[in-house]
Amino acid sequence: MEMSGFTEDQLSVREAITKICSNFPDEYWAERDESGEYPHELHAALAxxxxxxxxxxxxxxGANLGISEATMMMHTISESGAGIAGAQxxxxxxxxxxxxxxxxTLEQCRRFLPDLISGKTRVCFGVTEPNTGLETLKLRTVAKRDGDFYYISGQKIWITSAQVTSKMVLxxxxxxxxxxxxxxxxxxxxFIDLDKSATGLELKKIKKMGGRAVDANEVFFDNYKIPADSLIGTEGEGFKIVLHGMNAERCLLAGEALGLGYAALTRASDYARDRVVFGRAIGQNQGIQHPLAASFMNLEAAKLATYHAARLFDxxxxxxxxxxxxxxxxxxSAKYLAAEAAFTACERALLAHGGMGYAQEYHVERYLRECFVPxxxxxSREMILNYIGxxxxxxxxxY
Structure with missing residues (x-):
């Protein structure tokens, strides 16, 4: 990746995160992908x-930095070989x-956030539902107030890390x-406790294609009791509030996609320099070289869009x-462009490896499986195209 144009803070973040992630090589992530074991060690090291x-x-x-720096952090984690699993x-x-x-409120922030920052607690995000999908405004999970409590009933799906978290933003x-x-x-x-021992709460893990080290879940609520002071902001205005986090997430996920694309491109370039067929390195052949060069330019263009979006957000x-x-x-736009650039880079990286791209030991097959997430x-891509249109x-x- 071309590093010119980044701020001193962004470069400092990249250097520090790279140092931490150097303790978690590709082989670590391949083992976790195979076993499905959660990468607690990375979370602890970052916390x-x-x-x-x-x-x-x-x-x-907190560090009081911006989404620009947070995007660089997620980008760097992913690019280290941790990919989407590590970033998640x-x-x-x-x-x-x-x-x-x-x-x-300030009291709520003081109650909720310090333990998250220290790593004592973790949080998952509960929005998506199986019967509404992208129609967020038609969510069916209900919260009924009764005195000093709300009672939650409904179902959420694709809730990442719910098995290991003790909190949920719902x-x-x-x-x-x-x-x-x-x-x-x-x-x-x-902002609720996710108490697996309490009545009215059930989790079911989803088997999935990639990022298998980090669990994805269905979460079922049946009159799950939460304190009324779990409410953030004004009742009925949650959608407006949650939009603030959604734009931030677009930037972070774009960064994660970029990291995965650059990691795949680096592996493909290294392989193409070393692999000799018919008496010459395969990277000397334009059929290999040009697709990789085009992938680099696509990633660089998406990188500019991503960090422009993060700067605007901040x-x-x-x-x-x-x-x-x-x-x-x-x-x-940044999320769309980064996801597409990453997919192309991961696909071409696998193809550049030929048959060995299909082998787990070269890691690019894992990158390709994970790059569908962004x-x-x-x-989805289609909903972003709808939005821009x-x-x-x-x-x-x-629609």
Whole structure:
């Protein structure tokens, strides 16, 4: 990756994270992918040096840096060979805490965030549901208030790390959809304990294609009891609150995709220099060389879009001329471009290895399996194209 143009803070983050990740080589991740064992050691190492709180306020124990630096952190973790699996040990802890830090009361922040930053607790993000998918405004999980408590009933799906976390940022319906004036009303955000021993809570692990070291789950609630002071912000305004974290997540996931693409490209280039067929290195053949060169340029272009989006996100906090629309366009565009560039790089890296690209020992097959995640989650390529078509090109809504 070309390193010119980054800030001193970003370069310092990259150097520090690279040093930590050097203790977790590709072989470590291949073993975890095979066994499904959670990479607790990486999370602990990053928590020890305070990196979980990279984008959280200093007064709460965070580093008070921005999403620009957090994106570089996730990018570097992924590029180390940890890939999406390694990045997901940190992912929700970074972006899901953004709306908490912004909209929770000071007392709530002091109660919730320091333990997350220290690594004592971990958090997962509960939004997606099996019957609504990308239709977030039609979520069916309900939170009914009764005195000093809410009772949660419903189902969430694709909840990463729920098996090892003790906290969840949860989006649930507090007003029936038919009773709200606007579709975006009636949803509320909660920061809850995920107590596996309590009644009304059940987890079911999902077997999946890639990133197998980090669990994905279905979570079932049946009158699961939570304190009323778990509510973040105002009841019924949870969707507006959670959007703050969603744009941050676009940037982080774009960074993770970039890291995976650059890791694959490095392995392919090394192999193409060393592999000799018909008396010459295969990298001398334009059929190998040109696809890899094009992949590099695609990654570099996506890199510029990604860090532009992150800068806009950070600057918008203080600069009112940077509109939510411009931030949304930049963050969605970056996520789309980085995911596509990573997929192409991973595919071409595997093909450059020929038959050995299919072998686990060369790692590129693992990269290819993982690179589908940024193309699908947390929002599909097609929904981003819909968004750009409608919001930027002013074309008729297509869905």
């Amino acid at each position: 020890k040096d305070g990196w979980i709180g990279i984008a959280l306020p200093e007064e709460l124990g 040990t940190m992912h929700a802890n970074v972006y899901a805490t953004q709306p908490i830090a912004k909209f929770a 989006l649930a319906r507090t007003t029936p959809l038919e009773d709200v004036k606007k579709k975006s009303d009636g949803l509320s955000l909660f 600057a918008s906090v203080k600069d009112e001329t940077i509109t939510p629309h411009s931030v949304g366009v930049a963050c969605n 193309r699908i989650a947390p929002i 409608e919001k930027v090109l002013r074309l008729p809504r297509s």
